[in-house]
Amino acid sequence: MGFRRAVAVVLALGLALAGCSDAGDGGGGNATITFWDNNGGPGRTPIYEELIKRFEAANPTIKVEYVGVPSASVQQKYDTAIAGGSVPDVGGVTTSYLANLVGQDALEPLDDRIDSGPLKGKLLPGLVETVRQTAPDNKLYSAPSSGNLDVIWYRKDWFEAANLTPPTTWDELVDRAVKLTDPARNRYGYTIRGGAGSIFQLLTETYAYSGVEKFFEGTTSTVASSGNADLVRKVAELYKKATPEADVNNNYTQMVAQFTGGSVAMMHHNLGSYSDVTKALGTDKVGAISLPVGPSGKKTVVPNPTDGFAVFKGSKNTDAAWKFVEFLVSAESNSYWNEKVGQIPANTDVRSEKWIEANQPVRMALGVLEDPATKLVPAPVYLPQYSSITKTDSEPAYQKVLLGQLSAQEFLTGLADKLSAAQKEWEERR
Amino acid sequence: MTETLIRPLEVDPPRRDAPPRSRRRGEPGRSWRLHLPLALYLLFTLVPFYWMVVFAFRPTGSTALVPWPITFEHFDTVWNGLGFGVFFTNSLLVAVGTLGVVSVLALMGGYALARFRFRGQRVFLLALLCTQFIPGAMMLIPLFVIFKNAGLLNSLTGLVVADTAFQLPLALILMSGFVRNIPVELEEAAMVDGCTRLRAFFAITLPLLRPALVAVGSFAFIGAWNNFLFALMFAGRQDKFTLPVGLSYALGEFNTDFGALAAGGVVAAVPVVLVFAVVQRFLVQGLSAGAVKG
Numbered sequence: 001m002g003f004r005r006a007v008a009v010v011l012a013l014g015l016a017l018a019g020c021s022d023a024g025d026g027g028g029g030n031a032t033i034t035f036w037d038n039n040g041g042p043g044r045t046p047i048y049e050e051l052i053k054r055f056e057a058a059n060p061t062i063k064v065e066y067v068g069v070p071s072a073s074v075q076q077k078y079d080t081a082i083a084g085g086s087v088p089d090v091g092g093v094t095t096s097y098l099a100n101l102v103g104q105d106a107l108e109p110l111d112d113r114i115d116s117g118p119l120k121g122k123l124l125p126g127l128v129e130t131v132r133q134t135a136p137d138n139k140l141y142s143a144p145s146s147g148n149l150d151v152i153w154y155r156k157d158w159f160e161a162a163n164l165t166p167p168t169t170w171d172e173l174v175d176r177a178v179k180l181t182d183p184a185r186n187r188y189g190y191t192i193r194g195g196a197g198s199i200f201q202l203l204t205e206t207y208a209y210s211g212v213e214k215f216f217e218g219t220t221s222t223v224a225s226s227g228n229a230d231l232v233r234k235v236a237e238l239y240k241k242a243t244p245e246a247d248v249n250n251n252y253t254q255m256v257a258q259f260t261g262g263s264v265a266m267m268h269h270n271l272g273s274y275s276d277v278t279k280a281l282g283t284d285k286v287g288a289i290s291l292p293v294g295p296s297g298k299k300t301v302v303p304n305p306t307d308g309f310a311v312f313k314g315s316k317n318t319d320a321a322w323k324f325v326e327f328l329v330s331a332e333s334n335s336y337w338n339e340k341v342g343q344i345p346a347n348t349d350v351r352s353e354k355w356i357e358a359n360q361p362v363r364m365a366l367g368v369l370e371d372p373a374t375k376l377v378p379a380p381v382y383l384p385q386y387s388s389i390t391k392t393d394s395e396p397a398y399q400k401v402l403l404g405q406l407s408a409q410e411f412l413t414g415l416a417d418k419l420s421a422a423q424k425e426w427e428e429r430r
Numbered sequence: 431m432t433e434t435l436i437r438p439l440e441v442d443p444p445r446r447d448a449p450p451r452s453r454r455r456g457e458p459g460r461s462w463r464l465h466l467p468l469a470l471y472l473l474f475t476l477v478p479f480y481w482m483v484v485f486a487f488r489p490t491g492s493t494a495l496v497p498w499p500i501t502f503e504h505f506d507t508v509w510n511g512l513g514f515g516v517f518f519t520n521s522l523l524v525a526v527g528t529l530g531v532v533s534v535l536a537l538m539g540g541y542a543l544a545r546f547r548f549r550g551q552r553v554f555l556l557a558l559l560c561t562q563f564i565p566g567a568m569m570l571i572p573l574f575v576i577f578k579n580a581g582l583l584n585s586l587t588g589l590v591v592a593d594t595a596f597q598l599p600l601a602l603i604l605m606s607g608f609v610r611n612i613p614v615e616l617e618e619a620a621m622v623d624g625c626t627r628l629r630a631f632f633a634i635t636l637p638l639l640r641p642a643l644v645a646v647g648s649f650a651f652i653g654a655w656n657n658f659l660f661a662l663m664f665a666g667r668q669d670k671f672t673l674p675v676g677l678s679y680a681l682g683e684f685n686t687d688f689g690a691l692a693a694g695g696v697v698a699a700v701p702v703v704l705v706f707a708v709v710q711r712f713l714v715q716g717l718s719a720g721a722v723k724g
């Protein structure tokens with residue numbers, strides 16, 4: 001009897017829950033816009049919540065609904081929403097998948113809106129250019145908000161204890177990495193990203209070393225240049241000599257865990273690790289330097305994907321959506337956001353803020369991007385095949401290089417051939 | 431000689447109550463052979479849980495192997511910072527809703543499949559089986575469009591419908607197997623005594639299907655509880671996400687909050703572990719009942 005009653009209760013409850021209707025749109029304001037954060041999480045969601053609060057206070061007729069989307073699934077979420085015709089009004093986007101969204105005709109071009117408003121001339125030209133280059137028609141489909149840069153995070157305390165200075169060239173990096181390695185104490189001088197996401201990092205290293213200033217000569221990729229191959233060889237030689245053996249499978253989380261766990265002296269990642277490394281080690285123990293240069297001494301930088309905000313064509317409130325984007329990229333909001341996450345503010349008015357002086361990694365990165373001698377060599381993230389070429393095809397090949405089963409030159413030639421073919425196809429379609 | 435014969439007799443009486451000698455002698459070896467692999471398997475299974483608990487309760491940056499000094503900061507992050515309170519409630523509603531709907535439909539459908547003969551029955555069963563080969567991701571966009579037109583996007587009801595659709599085929603197959611194992615003669619006897627078919631079902635069959643209901647319900651509950659893809663894709667509002675979506679927040683584009691990930695894992699795993707702890711007796715009974723047909 002008891003069992004039957006229990007079954008009846010559970011079934012009734014289930015049916016009641018399944019049948020219950022959910023509350024509709026909260027409404028409240030004259031316009032409600034939806035904002036999808038492309039990297040929702042404990043670090044960033046509270047910052048957006050604060051900014052939304054400020055925006056709603058300043059614009060009482062607009063209500064913003066925040067939706068944090070996990071970064072690993074954001075592309076799939078956007079693709080599904082576009083195919084299903086249910087897009088947000090504003091979305092956080094990076095240049096790594098901007099071309100894909102533009103290709104689906106999902107975004108509003110923002111050139112006119114920027115040129116006719118307070119953001120005109122206020123955005124870092126380098127970041128604006130990387131966003132423009134992503135679109136086939138050279139239009140600005142996202143208002144850049146943050147720049148990122150690949151850096152070498154290093155343990156200041158270990159360097160001081162060993163009486164070493166941070167490296168400025170790749171040869172110095174190799175030297176320091178070997179000197180700081182002591183497997184008996186589970187200490188290694190360097191960590192290599194050999195697993196997921198390895199190729200983009202490797203490309204930033206190779207171009208920083210070789211000083212090659214263009215990714216393509218015509219439609220032929222320069223990836224396989226001899227300077228690039230030299231660097232790949234140098235990194236491969238460091239594997240196991242000055243790095244943990246498990247590095248061949250490292251993705252960024254494992255690298256960061258090794259670094260913050262105190263077993264690695266230097267780690268190549270980007271400014272995005274700022275909060276992780278400073279939270280775990282403290283700002284006094286950890287510093288950031290730009291990627292070392294090669295024998296040419298040239299400062300060539302493969303820029304990281306640029307973060308920004310896009311207005312979706314399917315939005316019913318494009319004006320309100322743009323107002324929100326304008327607010328997010330305004331000097332005050334842009335400063336607040338980038339100070340919290342430790343990235344390069346896109347709004348040039350933020351440069352004079354005190355926090356930038358105090359934040360060594362961001363100050364250093366801004367210095368690199370603003371240095372007239374710096375040459376930006378954007379990777380072709382706009383190619384539809386870019387992801388499959390650099391991940392599916394090339395990551396296993398790079399692991400073979402680290403394990404000594406494939407030469408650096410052969411690996412880079414294979415990668416360059418695929419990128420050249422994709423670029424040619426892209427140019428033809430354009 | 432006499433001495434040697436007497437001595438065993440003196441010792442023997444207390445041994446008579448003990449188990450036979452051969453069994454006693456065999457125990458240590460058997461125990462070792464049985465328990466060592468089990469212990470190793472247990473270790474293999476529990477190490478991730480240990481990892482999760484250690485990361486959840488120890489401070490960020492600590493490398494200690496035990497969570498000491500203990501901290502609840504990660505739980506505060508996930509519960510208050512990430513909104514796990516809402517996600518937890520949503521997960522519970524969706525999982526219980528799916529459990530309820532799947533159980534009712536599986537009971538009715540499974541009974542029909544087991545007790546009645548109708549045209550196309552085998553094809554129907556085969557079709558149910560075939561649905562298991564279709565990955566959810568493939569159905570994403572068609573389902574999205576259907577749900578949008580039906581007004582089921584951004585609602586927990588939509589998630590219950592989607593989860594039910596994907597859990598039901600297996601539940602039907604399992605349930606029909608369970609019903610088939612209950613002799614139809616029991617129901618017939620009840621009907622001879624004056625019961626209607628419905629009364630016979632409730633009085634005779636349903637109580638006997640208790641392990642089956644628990645097994646089918648558990649699968650439905652856990653399937654819905656763990657579903658990440660539908661929860662992320664069909665919900666366009668923060669307050670409609672479920673726990674798996676909340677968990678993936680801890681894995682950022684550039685950084686991973688291992689403490690929050692582990693604390694979220696504890697929050698997500700505890701209810702499932704508790705459900706299993708309560709129902710495992712029925713579950714094992716139910717699985718074996720469903721497995722043997724004859």
